[in-house]
Amino acid sequence: MxxxxxxxxxxxxxxxxxxxxxxxxxxxxxxxxxxxxxxxxxxxxxxxxxxxxxxxxxxxxxxxxxxxxxxxxxxxxxxxxxxxxxxxxxxxxxxxxxxxxxxxxxxxxxxxxxxxxxxxxxxxxALERREIHELSKEDKATYQRLKRLREALKSLGLAGEVLEDERLIGRMDEWLKQTCKGNRRMPHYEAAIQHAVAQGWVGRPASVR
Structure with a gap:
């Protein structure tokens, strides 16, 4: 040896x-x-x-x-x-x-x-690939969250061109993240619209009073 x-x-x-x-x-x-x-x-x-x-x-x-x-x-x-x-x-x-x-x-x-x-x-x-995988999961979660936001806003009367405004949707999503810590429900989306109107981001849809 x-x-x-x-x-x-x-x-x-x-x-x-x-x-x-x-x-x-x-x-x-x-x-x-x-x-x-x-x-x-x-x-x-x-x-x-x-x-x-x-x-x-x-x-x-x-x-x-x-x-x-x-x-x-x-x-x-x-x-x-x-x-x-x-x-x-x-x-x-x-x-x-x-x-x-x-x-x-x-x-x-x-x-x-x-x-x-x-x-x-x-x-x-392996650690780098895990980080990338985690980021990928976060991206998927963000996609699903914004999709649900757009669907809710559409049901509340926002027009299609408004829903395509990435900046507006991003602002509303950020506001919801700060104010809604649990599952988002319709009253949360209504409050988001009211906040957007108050900030001058968007006009008030007819369905939201």
Whole structure:
């Protein structure tokens, strides 16, 4: 087994992990597995099947850690995660082609952890895609909310050209968001029209007195 010399690193030389400890990946978050990159890596080409399995297990287990994407820098904890004894874990950590290949020390709120650049990139990608997905859901919610607003205003007598006024609809929606915290009902829409009339945004429709 190839071994490598472990070199002590001072805390001042260790980089801060960029993801906050409270950031979590929920069960629906998808972490990409880049199989082509994996099959081209030295870990796949030169490590034993046992070590490859351990490496993949650590990749998956790091998603459950805090901060997400890191591992404890502790032989006893790592040994427990890989179901080996601590002496075996120490040997694996010294090996150039062990399951912790390319994992390096980092700091998270003063705690020393282990990070892997590829794992970090994959976690950041998953978090970014989650943010985009959340924004997409917000956009859908906004679309449905404005659709209901237009339908209600139409039933209250506002003309089609008024309903097509994006600025007006936006103003009324914003006013409703500030004044109506629950489900919007017809009295809320009537109040929105009255407010718009009072502000001079629109003329009073015949159905609203």
């Amino acid at each position: 190839n071994s490598r010399k472990l070199v002590a690193i001072s805390t001042a030389e260790i980089e801060e992990y960029p993801i906050a400890r409270e950031t979590r990946l929920d069960g629906h978050s998808f972490i990409k597995w880049q199989h082509i990159r994996w099959l081209s890596s030295k870990t796949f080409k030169l490590c034993s099947w046992e070590v490859q399995g351990m490496a993949r297990a650590l990749f998956d287990l790091s998603q459950l850690e805090s901060p997400v994407g890191t591992l404890p820098d502790d032989d006893a904890e790592l040994a427990h995660m890989l179901r080996v004894d601590t002496s075996r874990m120490a040997d694996l950590r010294r090996s150039e082609y062990g399951p912790l290949r390319n994992w390096r020390p980092c700091l998270s709120e003063g705690e020393r952890r282990l990070m892997h650049p590829v794992v970090l990139a994959q976690v950041q990608d």
